[in-house]
Amino acid sequence: MGLPAGTRNYSYAQDMAIFRTKTHWAMLLALLVILFTAPLYCGNYWLSVANLIGITIIAATGLNILTGYCGQLSIGHAGFIAVGAYTSAVLTSRLELSFLVGLIAAGFAAGLIGMIFGIPSLRVKGFYLAISTIAAQFIIIWVISHWTSVTGGFTGISVPPASIGGITFTSQASLFYLIMVITVLVVFLAKNLARTRAGRAFVAIRDNDLAAQVMGINLFRYKLLAFFIGCFLAGIAGSLLAHWIGFMSVEHFSIMDSILYIGMIIIGGLGTTIGPIFGVLFIRLLQQWITSYIVPGLEGIFTLPAGFATGIGPMVFGLAIILFLILEPRGLAHRWQLFKASYRLWPFSY
């Protein structure tokens, strides 16, 4: 961690501080002020993009705790998000419970389902675990799309807007505040989780789970805890997604979405807090750019083949995942570190 010249740490608290100098605090405040005044100068379109990005950051942060910190690859993340989304949707629309109950219940439901499918991780890892999470994805989606009496099946289920204590979140701007507050909270908690006993245990398990066990880390407890936390955040994201869209159907949670979440944390940088944010911004903005600028722009000039609009997105994302893994496996977070270091040292590069 590079500090500006002349800044020295004299105590443990100073050494552990995330925001060490006054400049850090000022920049944090500036970021928060810009973030929370965004509805004043952003149109509805960009607000809805920002809402989607916020929700995705929550989900990707969960996956990052599970895969990036604890090293347990999960290719069923969209399935766990679906559990959260449908729990919240069913509780608020069929049982007419309040939004907050739905939100918390969504987190716990997804977390518990995640723990059940995480049990094989105690005996297997790598490819075996990847396959069992793919299986989890398919089983979850199958149950949701066929349990018609509760989830509405293929026809979907409509979700009432979120409301907390008389305030109803219907406009994009009001939802923006709801989603961003939760996103900032989640990022803050994730950053600090990595520095607790559990976070250090996760990293030890990722680096070598056998060695971690020898050191006295309870693998059973911490692997399942990682699954619980990762899927809990997926559930929270799912609940927000349900109330943001207002209508849920299983098409939102395909296996391709699960792969895309993996791609986001790979592109952003595994095992860093800033990584998922970069990765989500990269993928979601690229998605927006392709669907609302590139495709219509090219359509104006050429007559495109019929499959262009649907095929170009997955091709670009797949290529991005492959290229990042080959050329920059540490992701955008590493580039950001390099940038910060060179900025701090400029004009002397040593």
Place this chain on the structure above:
Amino acid sequence: MAELLQFVITGITVGMVYALIALGFVLVWKSSGVANLALGQLVLISSWFTYGMLVQAGLPLWLGLLLVILFALALGWVIERFILRPLIAQPILSLITVTLGLAFFIEGAVSFIWPKSVAALPRLFPQQPVHIGTAVVSQEYLWAAAISLILFGLLSLYFRYHKMGIAMRATADDQRAVQACGIPVTKIFSMSWMLACALAAIGGVLMSCIGGITFGLVHTGLKAFSVVILGGLNSFLGAIIAGPIIGLAENLGGGYLTPLTWPGVREVIPFIIIIIVMFLKPYGLFGEVRIERI
């Protein structure tokens, strides 16, 4: 009774095709330690390529199928050379996720080139159904099983007697020793990828003769994962035995459980088997139990 026989025959024959596709997976896993999660997409793209050759370009059967095999071999070579080779000796997480990226890319490419979602191949096999006892089975199933059996035979001869096949088995055993013997390991890797893609292509053509070309072919590839999980990741024999078991479970379960549960139970049975195997015997029926050292 006729129903039961019917389910058993279709199950075993389809299961053999799953086993064929799964063999390609085992091949790559054994020789290079890469888990190829793009298997379903490889099946999908080669089926669509077959469609492109036989229907869109209107080529004669022999030329079209030859081109499909060549395409699959070329695809395997390109994948190994440009995607997997730069990642040799990277952690398993990268090796798994890079094939996921590949899966994403291929799926995009398929919907880019062939925007239709459903198509049918011309009939490769005679049309009239065969009566076996009381069951009526369309000929595609039997042909698929026969072709799979022939390929199993050819592959086992290849691994037993051909120089390259023996080198591949040796690579699976110990990469460094093989390198010390002067066998180019990277060549073995690309051979195994080419073979895997060719097997996926043949499996894809057989499956699309039975059920047409749909995105369901990706699921066929995913069912091949349940075959390798049940049979054991590094066992050819396991894949060949587990294939028909998965096919049987799928068809019998689909036939008899659908009235008891929800429709479409057939599609998730392989995945439920994966979860059960994971809980009971994670290294499969014939898989080697890895003992880890620090």
